Amino acid sequence: MALLRKIIHIDMDAFYASVEQMDNPDLKGKPLAVGGSEVRGVVSAASYEARKFGVRSAISGIQAKKLCPDLIFVRPRFDRYKEISKKIRTIFHEYTDLVEPLSLDEAYLDVTENKKGNPSATLIAQEIRSRIFEEVGLTASAGISVNKFIAKIASDYNKPNGQKTVNPSEVEAFLERLDIKKFYGVGKVTADKMYQLGIFTGYDLKQKSQEYLEKHFGNSGFYYYQICRGIHNSVVKPNRKIKSVGAERTFGANLSSEIFMEERLQSIAKELEKRLLKDKISGKTITLKIKYSDFTLQTRSKTLPYFVSDSNLIFDVAKDLLYQERIRNSVRLLGISVHNLNNEEKVKADLHQKSVSVQLKFDF
Structure with missing residues (x-):
């Protein structure tokens, strides 16, 4: 059975922006972007009034302002x-x-x-x-x-x-009518590839064999084969394990000297230490994130034989990564994150959940 x-x-609906509008009634009904400034920042969230103009998360403040000249920028309050x-x-x-x-x-x-x-x-x-x-x-x-x-x-x-x-x-008909780009887990690049293969809806996807999908999409093929049939067996996991902890800074002016970057990395490492201590975790893999002035992104990582959470140790590794190779361009953002955490034993969520038999009438 x-x-x-x-x-x-x-x-939540436009969560960050909605909180800002709730706390400041003067912002209600106005196009709002939460993030940096229109000069240097990146949009973290946009109100629905701003979304009507095409403003969305992850675009630059400059682009957002061009789309919506009346856009109001508010710094995030996490x-x-x-x-x-x-x-x-x-x-x-x-x-x-x-x-x-x-x-x-x-x-x-x-x-x-x-x-x-x-x-x-x-x-x-x-x-x-x-x-x-x-x-x-x-x-x-x-x-x-x-x-x-x-x-x-x-x-x-x-x-x-x-x-x-x-x-x-209703599951089968719902998925068959759905545009493939609406499928959770199908990104823009994958959706474009599916369009090229004549796959536009869930129904089209369902017509393809598992072998065909694995041939064109590798290991993800089996996932696509299942989801278009409504098969997804992942259970709700309480106390979800944190996989990484990070901190980053976008600078008011681009940095071109490693000496200035070292100063910023030291500050970022201290903020990261606070977050690690708050969560009572540490990690072995340190990753340095560098975003250049042309918005290209580079990451450099090093895995240690021991767990760290101390800012001085994190900074030492981040500094080594900074000098690992020459900086390609001036830098607008630096970030440090810690992965490979020691929280495996801290999460003992019971993933065994009782099953429910299908009945003739299943009340939703």
């Missing part, structure tokens, strides 16, 4: 975003302990068996969204379905401030 779960994906995120997660945990945060503004919830005893995942999602609005003051969107993959896609369907349920009987 097939097994089903009731999964909700909650995604401590505030974390504070709000904590309140939202407290609401989640009143319904289930099976909560998997993906970031500050989104999470998966498994409500197959929940603390409220409510058999309807759809009603639970509505209630959670209402509580977030009433208790926090922000709107959220939700997707509800039988697995994480479909719930994630569905949460984007009626944004902002909406939700969509894809019932078990």
Whole structure:
């Protein structure tokens, strides 16, 4: 007998920008970008008013300002975003302990068996969204379905401030109609390649054999073969293991001297130490991130035989990486991250979740 779960994906609407608009009423209804300045920065998040002009995350402030001349830039306040995120997660945990945060503004919830005893995942999602609005003051969107993959896609369907349920009987038709670029895990490059192969929708993807997809997409072929059929067996993982910790700085003026870069790296290493100590973790692999003035990106890494969290040790490795080869151009951003962490033993989440038998009527 097939097994089903009731999964909700909650995604806050333009989270960083919405927090800024909530805290500063003068910003409500105005095109807003959270990030650096229009001269040096990169957009971290954009309000819906700004998105109408094509402003989105990861584009430069200069480009964003060209798209939307009236755009207002606000520097990010991550401590505030974390504070709000904590309140939202407290609401989640009143319904289930099976909560998997993906970031500050989104999470998966498994409500197959929940603390409220409510058999309807759809009603639970509505209630959670209402509580977030009433208790926090922000709107959220939700997707509800039988697995994480479909719930994630569905949460984007009626944004902002909406939700969509894809019932078990609707999964096949829902995925077949979907444009391939809407599939979670299919990026722009892959979507373009699929278009060239005549794959435009989930239905087109479903017509291709596993062998064909593996031939053209390598190891990802099997993943694509499964998801177009609605098969995604990843469970909701509470206490998701942190894989890396990092800190970075974008400079007001490009740096062309390694001596000045050393000073910045020392400051970044101290900030990174604070974050590692806060999470009570350390790591063996140090990675130096360099973004040049032409926006090209380079990373250099070194793995140590021991775990480190001390800023002096991190700085020493980062400095060695800096001088590993000549700097290609002037530098606009430097970052240091620590990977290969020692938190394997700290996460003992129970990934065994009870299965639910499919019945003739499965209430979503």
